Amino acid sequence: MKKKTLFAIGEWIAVALLIWLCFHENLIPIGGSTPEETHRLSESSFHYGPSEIVRKVEVPFDKDQVIFLGTYKDWFSADSVYRKRGGWFPGGGVAGVEIDRDKAFSYSWEGNSAGDSQIMYKFYGYVSDDRIATMELLMTEKDTGKPVQMREEITNDRMFLFLWKIKDGSRDWQAIRGLDKDNKVIYEQTFGT
Amino acid sequence: MRRIASALTVLRRTIIIFLVIILAAYYIEQWVDSGKRGINDPMKELKADGAVATIPVGKSFAIDNDTFTADAVYVTNKQIMVTYTYRMKQRKVSWSFPEMSLKLITPDGQQLTSHSGGSSGFSWGARGNVSYGLPDHPADRVMLIYDLYDRYGEIELPLPKVGEGT
Numbered sequence: 001m002k003k004k005t006l007f008a009i010g011e012w013i014a015v016a017l018l019i020w021l022c023f024h025e026n027l028i029p030i031g032g033s034t035p036e037e038t039h040r041l042s043e044s045s046f047h048y049g050p051s052e053i054v055r056k057v058e059v060p061f062d063k064d065q066v067i068f069l070g071t072y073k074d075w076f077s078a079d080s081v082y083r084k085r086g087g088w089f090p091g092g093g094v095a096g097v098e099i100d101r102d103k104a105f106s107y108s109w110e111g112n113s114a115g116d117s118q119i120m121y122k123f124y125g126y127v128s129d130d131r132i133a134t135m136e137l138l139m140t141e142k143d144t145g146k147p148v149q150m151r152e153e154i155t156n157d158r159m160f161l162f163l164w165k166i167k168d169g170s171r172d173w174q175a176i177r178g179l180d181k182d183n184k185v186i187y188e189q190t191f192g193t
Numbered sequence: 194m195r196r197i198a199s200a201l202t203v204l205r206r207t208i209i210i211f212l213v214i215i216l217a218a219y220y221i222e223q224w225v226d227s228g229k230r231g232i233n234d235p236m237k238e239l240k241a242d243g244a245v246a247t248i249p250v251g252k253s254f255a256i257d258n259d260t261f262t263a264d265a266v267y268v269t270n271k272q273i274m275v276t277y278t279y280r281m282k283q284r285k286v287s288w289s290f291p292e293m294s295l296k297l298i299t300p301d302g303q304q305l306t307s308h309s310g311g312s313s314g315f316s317w318g319a320r321g322n323v324s325y326g327l328p329d330h331p332a333d334r335v336m337l338i339y340d341l342y343d344r345y346g347e348i349e350l351p352l353p354k355v356g357e358g359t
Contacts, residue, residue: 008198011205018212024284025219026316032286041286047256047344073343090286096342 031087035066038081042090051077051096054157061165062120067093069159071126074099076106078124078161093122104129104178104187105160114165123162123176127154132178132186135160139171147174223315230276230311230322235267238324242269246353254346256339258282259318261290263337263348273297273305273325275337275350280318289314292323296338297350299328305335 022028032038035056043049051070059065064083070076075096081088097108107125114120123137137150148171152160177188239245246268253262259281267274275297279290292312297305305325312321328335332352339346 004198008202008205011202011209015205015208015212018209018216021216022212024316025216026284027215027219030285038286041283042288044257045281045283045287047259048342075342090288094288 029087029089031084031089032081033087035068035081035083035088038088038090039066039068039079039094042079042081042094045090046094048072048075048077048094048096051075051079054159055161057161057163059120059163061163062114065091067122067161067163069124069157069161071099071159072096076124076126076159078108078110078122078159080110080112080122093124099126099128101128104132105135105176107176107189117168118165119168120165121163125160125176127158127160127178129178129186131180133181134179134183136177136179137162138174138177140174142170142172230313230320235274235276235311235322239267239269239272239274242271245269248351248353250348250350252348254339254348256344256346261339261346263350264320266350266352268353271327272308273327273335273352274322275325276320276322278318278320279312284316290319290321291341292321294339294341295323296340297325298336298338299330299332300334300336301330301332303328303330 023030032041040050043051049070049072051072053068053070055069057067057069059067066081068079068081070079075098077093077096079094080091082091092110092112097106100106105125105127107123109121109123111119111121125135127135133154135152135154139148140146141148150162150164152162154160173191175188175190178186180186248266250263250265253260259279262278264276264278267276277292281287289312292310293307295307297307299305305328307323307325310321310323312319334352335350337348337350
């Protein structure tokens with residue numbers, strides 16, 4: 001082979017090595033190749049879990065977001081992972097929230113900007129009381145005063161997740177309630193608005 | 194053919210120079226700023242308080258596959274600062290070390306309040322610092338504790354006599 005060609009090949013190998021080094025030093029963050037991998041890596045880096053994934057939720061109004069509902073010892077979490085530039089990256093909710101066994105259910109929430117003065121809310125929790133068959137989240141539209149009710153039936157995984165995307169500040173939260181199979185309120189937490 | 198070959202050579206060499214500059218900048222920053230632990234210069238902050246007592250520590254504990262090392266303790270008449278190095282195994286999809294959740298507990302059981310911290314992150318981990326208020330009563334040592342979820346680690350930090358008229 002000609003010397004020039006050998007040099008050229010050598011230099012292309014150098015290019016490949018340098019690009020590899022950029023990835024290795026995280027100068028070009030690549031993220032995980034699947035939502036599951038990113039969720040697992042996010043938890044291990046956070047020194048939490050590994051949690052038992054009880055439900056994987058593909059967010060209906062955001063195809064680039066997946067939420068993993070899970071439990072780990074005395075904690076529950078709803079970990080969001082996001083797809084960007086072809087890879088999956090960690091988001092909020094990886095931090096486990098303590099299950100308060102003295103209460104019928106434990107909950108947490110998160111609101112993230114979804115562009116254009118819109119906020120995407122994630123309201124989630126774990127139901128400790130076996131009598132609770134349905135979880136209900138009550139809100140009202142600020143401008144019309146109309147009530148907004150979100151309901152979820154509790155299954156074996158004992159967790160609930162409410163997702164909604166609205167204009168920032170357009171709703172007031174009233175209460176989160178746990179109802180038994182006869183629709184009787186077992187436990188309610190009101191929000192002071 | 195020859196024109197394509199020389200165009201490729203120019204492209205190839207431009208890419209190499211570009212990548213070398215980026216990587217060189219990254220490595221030089223790590224080497225030169227090895228004292229850097231965040232946005233503010235911690236030593237400058239400490240010297241502003243007056244006299245600084247320095248005690249090297251160099252003790253570590255593991256958190257899963259990662260290692261936390263308390264490098265040194267600095268004490269002034271206003272604060273106790275702990276500098277640390279955090280080395281992580283996992284390079285991608287990583288969270289920064291939760292330094293503000295580190296607790297400092299005195300032998301008589303007082304938990305000191307952490308009021309500020311800073312860190313510089315790298316692909317392998319971070320170097321940072323956390324500052325705490327002084328204890329109510331003089332103490333010759335303090336326990337640095339990491340206690341999150343079911344992970345736990347502790348290091349005993351020696352202190353010069355602090356708390357009263359240092």
